[in-house]
Amino acid sequence: MVIGAGLGGLCLAQGLRQAGIDVRIYEREASVRARYQGFRIGIGGPGLAALRECLPQRLHPLLEASTGELSGERRVVDEQLREIRQLGALHGGTATDRHVLRHLLLAGLTDRIQFGKRLVRYTELTDGTVRAEFADGSSATGDLLVGADGGNSPVRRQLLPDAEVVTLDGNGLLGRTPLTERFAGLVPGFGTVVNGPEVRMLLGKMEFRRPPHLAAAELAPDVELPETGSYLRWGAFLPEYIKPLPADWPAVRDLLLAGIADWHPDLVELVRQSDVVNSSVLTVRYAKPVPHWGTRQVTLLGDAIHVMPPSGGMGANTAFRDAALLCRAITAVERGEAELLPAVERYEREMLEYGFAAVAESLEQLPAFAPSVTAGAASAH
Template sequence: MKVLVAGAGLGGLCLAHGLLRAGVDVRVLEREDGPHSRYQGFRIALNAHGLDALHACLPERLHALLAAVSGPMAGERRVVDQRLREVRRLGPADEGTATDRYVLRQLLLAGLADRVEFGRPVVGYTERADGTVEAHLGDGGSAVGDLLVGADGVGSAVRRRLLPRAEVVTLPGNAVLGRTPLTARFAALVPGFGTVVHGAAASMLLGRMEFRRPPRLAAAELAPDVRLPDTGSYLRWVVMPTEPLPAGPRPWEAVRTDLLARLDDWHPDLLDLVRQADVVNSAPLTARYAEPVPHWGGSRRVTLLGDAIHPMPPSGGQGANTALRDAALLARTLAAVQRGSAELPAAVEQYEQRMLEYGFVAVADSLRRLPDVTPAR
């Protein structure tokens, strides 16, 4: 059996590892020019589903490295005003393990050099009469397999072809994501799990990404063949203005200037947090989510996972975890096909039914957990 995966994000790479462990031939086709070609996001929370999926799919030799380059996500949650005066406490939280999206992606690329093809976007496909599927690539080429998995994100070309009426909604307003190197001064802003700042012009969410061990050094000791970036611990922050910032792509310096103008009466520590943000890893954010879709019926040689089918806002911390869960479930499903204990079309349909159920529950939960940007009274 040969599986084609469109997209080398977290879900697609996790799936590739799981398939290789099951002896399935897999080829990952990625639109980016290389593994370092764009901004990859920042801290994500790995809950039980996400961690279980990674442990099920990654080679066991990488489990210790995964633990070493993660960090805690537990402690008291507090709400403060723009001058850092405490308004209330929300109680303790424990959401598992924090990890950095870019570091995790580099770890997931380990051992897949001969399986991932960069600069080869899947732009469409044809289901062939012989029961195979042909993926059409942006460079004019093609690839043929027994199954095509669309793991190509919220703008998925595979989803547009498979489900042309599926609706992805852009949430109103905009936000700014930033990360600033963690110092003792900035660490004091988040003494526990996280801090919410409510001001008249904006709200801000703060959280730590504090690695247990520096990623590059941990890889050198625990898995010398794996190269991880020299990423330091940082404070992750998100600002949601009550009035939208100017739309359209702009240099970070212009975004930061507009943002600081909105926050001119905020505490100096918060202003400096924005001023000292990492230019490469700070950017405006547009949040989207998918409206639920029923199963499309019939047995196909094409399926979807992650943001390609159920994108959701980051408020619930479930997007990456749900994609990883999809990957592990699909890997188990296809392993049964590889062993001869299941038929491919029926097995894929069973995966889809389960994935659609929990995936859109996660979307609804993330929408319910969107923060209220109305200042506390």
Template structure:
């Protein structure tokens, strides 16, 4: 049985993907009185750990606030932290050997905590992997799923990441590019033992043919406590301050059959004891090897009842620090375009896409330009 519109005059949006961008859009549309359903391919919201530190720039933070209910703004301010760091290049014993250049001011947020905030009040159907869609004669779109009834909507938004199933149909010639760079990421509780690493936060530690990047997540208020005090209808994870670490491997590098944690430890023998302890004390379940792939928005399609958002159309290298920011900016822009132009959906979507293509392409270029400064050369 196909889900139908509840009313001929109700604008209905189907969002494929429950990442930050898709959830932010759904929250923004909800505030505007637009029906938005979210469909996630993962079997459960917590199927994959997504709890790493992100840096939001002023535009990304403003976009997020634009999509959240005003009553949650105080909570958002309480659960973030301040970005800081000297942006130095350090050797394995934490001696300064260079500088990375001027840093970005911003606000740090935990992805896991932010995702729980964005999930509040939304209906998300999990286990709903999109298999394709069809354009209907009345201008709407029918989205089809592997384990869910088809859904008819006025607009289908592909917010389903680098491997977007929506993009595969809408823009099949837009495909991900593998940069060949691999990195291991993990997190470790920020205890007093690591107070001496402050200089390394925001810096690059280079040696043995690898680069290690550290970033501190210090919450202004513990998230669970902040929600209980400021927005009791919101339930946030009980997490404490931590250090996010990421080791960038040389081109062609791999874990070599070892666990991600073991792969890092094998490459930092003889390094400063606090650095080794940081990796040793990390949660092995939350350490993983990832590839850096990008998607460049090139092919323009005719505006219609299907569009893309975030990594599905402009996936960036994490070294640019703009992936989440650009996805949030997409969400807020599409929210505003749909709210202001809901009487003419095609024009509203076209207006969104014109702007998104321009700044999305620039975000990808910027991230690729920043990548070489962080990629180590193989040890000779």
């Protein structure tokens, strides 16, 4: 039983399905479209390899066609777009859109997933199975429960009540603006940092190789990908004295517009044209390392155990790596090559090591990414 149909949980389910293992996914939201989460996720290296490993071969061409390039020069400019310096080129990644990728990861799993199932608790039964209990009063039972339920994971709260997740308070905004000819020049390569007097912006490009819905229609007609255009995704960090930030996007956007009124008109227009549905305040969290806890029929994957700031671009990559590793462990059990608990324990020990190393690396990169975030107060739960 996989709790959470996010990137990591769906990737695991794809791998298990391919291996012929009976997997069920339970997602709290009413559908994959319930909350639009269309921001750009860069994947590469072991994360991309893990995603490919879990995804059936027939979907690889669609993965390629519905994503974009993530490489090239990184530059720093001032608020009038005058170049301050080059940070050197970065190569080798793939730019994906979270919303598109989730749709792709749902391919072939519709009979395995139940939406509207918010896990409230689990119970370990005396026969060695686990019962998942949902807010609607229903329950389900399985041999292993995988908490892939994100940074606020109820599974982690029950399994590891002392594990700490720190929320950093830092005035970050995350915007998305349709990519037009006017804006394309703002990000000639991997990304652009705009160092204004009081506000810093980070600009990145999500340019689909092909419109995802058209690529799906041709390459895998049974898969429905959303109709969405290319865009610039940007982060902006407001000065600390502006607090608290309003909750609705038009009000936050107007605060930002007031702060950058004398900036280059292309940047002002970029913010003005931001998409209300896909833009939001940015919450930055990280998990403090936990020691291994003694394996049981309940385990964790992705942000549920090692949530990290987006500064390293490693959260989803690490969740995919977890998914592939856990999938191999469960597959070995299914084939009779290993016992369940020792196989899960090996997964957990390896995952904890590289997972928390990724958290530490992301935290190291945070000051350069968002100085105001590290300067802000933190609260732990």
